[in-house]
Structures are given as C-alpha cells and as structure tokens.
Amino acid sequence: MEIVVNGVYLGAQYALIALGLTLIFGLMNVLNFAHGQMFVLGGFVTYGVTERLFSGLHFPLAIAFFLGVIAAALVLMVVGGLFERLFFRTVINRSARDESTMLLAAGTAFLLDSVILILFGQQQKGMPDGQKLIDGVFSWGSVLIAYDRILVAGISFIMIVGFILYMQWSRTGRAMRALAQDKMAARLMGVNVDFYTMLGFAFGAALAGIVGGLLFSVTGINSGLGDPTSIKAFTMVMLGGAGVVSGAIMGGFILGMLESVLLSLLPLIGLGDLTHFIIFASLMVFLAIRPQGLMGKPWG
C-alpha cells in the first residue's frame, strides 16, 4: 500500500512536469531540453522569495511559500515567453531544418544552468531552517506519508485537472489545441499563431517552474537537478506519446508507479541497483514495439 501511495505522489509530480514539456512539443515540435533547468529555476525562485518573505519580513511560512510559487510561475512564464520570442521563433523562421531547434534547446539548457549557478550557487537549499508547510506524518497501518507530501500531491492533482479544463474550455486553450492540430488551418481561421505559440511556451515553462516550487518544499533544490529532471520528463513524454496531454499524464503516473514499485521491491531480492536500468530497458523495448507511445498518433 505504501508503494502505491508513493507511486501516486511521484506520479502527480511527474505528470505535471511532463505536461509542460508536451505542451511545448505539441505547439511547436520543439523538444525543450531546458525543461529540467526551468524546473530548477522555479525551485530557486521559490526559495529566494520564501526566504525573503519569511526570514526577512516575517510573513507566515505558508503564505511566504505560496507567494514564492506564484513568483516562480510568473518568472518562468516571462523566461519562457522571452525564449520563444527571441530564440525559438527566430530560429524556426530562419531555418529550414527542424534539428536547429534541438541545438537551440540544448543551448538554452546550458545557458540556464550557468545563470542558475551564478545567481544561486552550488549548495542544496531547503525551506527556512528545514521547516515543513505542515508538520507530521499520516500513519495508517504500515503506510507512512508526510502531510506536506499529501498537500503537494493534492495541489498537483488540482493543477492537472485545472490544466485539462482550461485547455478544453477556454478560448486560449481552444486556440492552442487548434494550433497543435494544424497550424496552417488555425492561421486561416484567424488564430494569432505567433501570440498563442509564445503563450504556450510560457505556460509550459511556468508549469515546470511551479513543480520546481512545490517540490522544493519537500525535497529542496540544488543546481545539479536540471538534467536528471529533463531525462525523466522526456521518458514520460515518450512513454505517453509526444504532444498528447493525456499521454503525458499517463506517462507521469506510470513512471512514478514503476519507480516506487521497483525501488521498494528490488532491494528485497538484492537487485536494488537495477531499478533504473530495468525502467529504461523496458522503455526501449516498449518504444521499439510502439514508437508513438501509448496515446500518440502513428504518424507522429
């Protein structure tokens, strides 16, 4: 049971991370290699704001933290929007080759890594004095889960549902979905393609920043987390089907559950070292059989 609880907790984070990546891919056919770095930047912005408000201005911790997460969302939205407007749009308009955006995305990952190191340094950062949003551990039979994890998982679920509803029912969401399906047709129907593309990239980056902020409250943040996070995000997106929202969510939960199950069970038979090997080997086999992922379209 504890395995399932941990799997759901991990899955919610992963799903939210993957949503941002798949949104950007769906809109622009761009693989945003800097997604993990955006997650890290979100964590650090949350840290900076929380620390300043709580330790400096003596705001209550919960209020300081949530303002920090909002700040992270706004900062990443601006960063994402600027990246799309200044870098990606320029490259896409000038280059006939799709691979150019891959190089650009890798370059932005290095750029963000360097900026993060310069601004925030190398050290692990946590909540002020290691405090928690909510103290205590929920205990039920052999299940132990800290209340702050329950809170973070709950917020993640709410955000996933909110994202789905927004994409389904809002004017902006409809415009983005039209864009993802057929850019030319969307343009002909009067959709401001450039504006909604930038907005989509900004939303994707904001989602990464928000998760970075939420997870900061549980596991802290350090500048080395960018690449591991990007790798996991890509794993989920490929598993679920690139560019498909429901695929990203499913991929996130599957990866979360797999990790939780394997990390808990394999050590019992002396194979703890093999957890991630098994996950990635399984992924390779799966993609060989079904390259488009669980919910992806065969034509890509």
Add this chain to the structure above:
Amino acid sequence: MLNRKNFMKGLSVSAFALSFGLLSMSAAANAADKVLNVGFVGVTSGPAAAWGTSNVRSMQTRADWLNEKGGVKIGADTYKVNIVTFDDKKDPKLAVAGFEKMASQGVRYVVGPNTDEGAIPAYDVAMKRGIVYFPYAFAKQLYTKPNAPAYLAMIANYQSGPTIYKWLQANKGVKKVAFVAANDADPISQRDSGVAAAKSVGLEVVDGKSTYKSGTTDFNPILSPVIKKNPDLLVLSGVAPAAAPLLLKSARELGYKGIISTETAQNADELKSAGSAANGFISLGGASTPELASADMKEFVKRYTKKFGVYDDESNTKVYALEYIIGVLQANPKAVDNVDEFKKTAETFSMKNPYIKGNMPMTFVGKGYFGQKNQIFVPMVVNQYENGSFKTLFVGKVD
C-alpha cells in the same frame, strides 16, 4: 678600410649585443619573482562541489597569506605561490584532461582529485608526466604500487570507519548497522569497506546492499525498507554534501530514531536545509576543534572567512596538502623540478605542525595500509552536527 658596408655590419652586431644585454638584464630581474605553481584538479560543480570548493579556497587562502609575507623561501630562491585550478565535474575524462593541462603548464604538484573516479585514471598521466598528486580518494591501488605518485590527503573511510564504529559501540550501545550508498564507484566502494569494517568490530550488518541513483531527490521509497530492519546506526556511505540533507530529512520523517553517520566530509551550511533532522549527524571533519587549533589555524580560519564569507569546516584538513608540498620542497629544493626527489624526501620528512597545538608533527604515513608511506598525516576529528554547526565528538587516531 672603414667603408659603408663594414660600418653597417658593425652597427647591426652592436644592436644585437645591446638587445641581448637587455634580455639578460630582464632575465635577471625575473629571478626575483619566481613562481611556484601548485595545481588543483577536482570537483567544484555539481552535488559534490563542496568537496572541491573547500580545497580551492583553502589553497588560495594559504597562498595569499604566504605571498603577503613575501613568498616562500626554497633553497636560495624565494617563490610566490600560485594556485592553478581545474574543475573535473567528477568526470574521469575531465580529470585526465586536467592533469594533462597541469603537465603542459609545468605544474608538478597537484592537489586532488576528490574521488576515485578522477584519481584512478589520473595515475598514468601523473606517472608519465612527472606529477605528484594528493587525492581525496580511497582506492588502495593508488598508493600501493612501487614509486606511486599519489599520496592520500585525508583519512580514508576504511581507516576512520573502524574507529567510529568502535566508539559508537562503546559509547552509544550500537549493535546493528545498515548502509545506504549512491550507485557510483566511490560510494559503493566505501559501503563495501564499511560493511567489512563493521563486521570486523562485531556489529551485525542488517542491510549492506541498498543503493540510490545520483541525482535522486526523494529518498523515502529507498530508506523505508532499510529503516524497517531497525538498525541502531544508519551509515550514508560516500554521501555527497548536497544529498545528505535530503537523506536525513527522509530518515527522520519515516520515524527513524537511531544514529546516522558518514565518513565523508560534510557542509554545515547545506545541512541547515534539513533543519532539526540533521541534528546528531556524525561525519568526519577538520581540526578547528578548540583543543587542537593553534594560533596559525585560527588565523587561517579568520582569513578564509574574510575572503569567502563562510567557513567550510573540512577546510582545516584540506589546507594540509599544500603545506606538505611546500614543506618537502623546502627540505629538498631539487624536488621543485624533480618529483623523484620529492618521493625520496617524503620517506623521512617530518616538520612541526603549524596548525595544531601540541606535538603532532607533519609526516608521511600509511605503511600499515599501503606497505609504504603514501599518505599525509592529518588529524582525524569526528564531528556531530547540532543546530547549524559542527561539534567535536572525539579526536581519533588511525590504528
């Protein structure tokens, strides 16, 4: 016979002679500003950055201090000390590149690398290119080969482990121990040494196989099965400073009440991010211990803090490697350009320890572990973290 042609030839010869004279004068002037380049190759970015950063800062602080006093007198010459650094990012290929760079710049003495992964591949470059280096890495093959160019610069976990476990056995009633390590060469190696050490002092090892992937941030799924085996002591083998707060937080959150320790150096500033969960954490530290610290050590700490704004406790032991390099060169000036002379002199070298009150001379040690003296003596101080800073638990000695 003087004509235009002969005159011009004479003039050019004179000009050449004059130029040579100026060059000679310039060369003579340079002799007063000799530079001793000492290198550092190690990790200054990533989760283990605290290890390499404290090395660089220690060396720079000490070098500045020596240069302020006019430099270091070695034989008939006086040298300014210059620290040349290279970040190997804990990548073996970069460590090799770092050593090649040092060799190409004429640097013969290198502090670091901080891990086996860097120190092992650097061995061949050091041998071929005439470098002596001071790894913070525990792999015994670095130190056991004849004429080895590597000198262990800190206490290895297979030296400190037995001492710590015995102390905990005697003073805290520890009987059962579990080990958790990152799935990397160094932590796994330290875990295996730790398991052997624990068994050798009669402890029951209830879990010696649990691992996590580098970069892991959520340790609950990993620690939960370990903690259910009820160890009295949980050893975080080879844990990187950035990962320690997360592991501590997870362990306490899961209800673990026992002792948690490691044999790597830790960083008090980073441990703060775990809050009270880090209290009681045992690790190897430096010798700013009041009972040990000399006036020079206090001066070093003061200068370091002023220069960098914070103090890394383990810098107390990180400063020693540079001191040994300079001390041996002073004892045998021929070693400046010839590392074979260094190795020869290291056999019998001894000098007063400027950093410690009382009599603990700086000498080369390690015969009991490596069959030869390929280790520098540094004090073994075992620390316990408490509310933001390290306290000395005890000062041990290597058996």
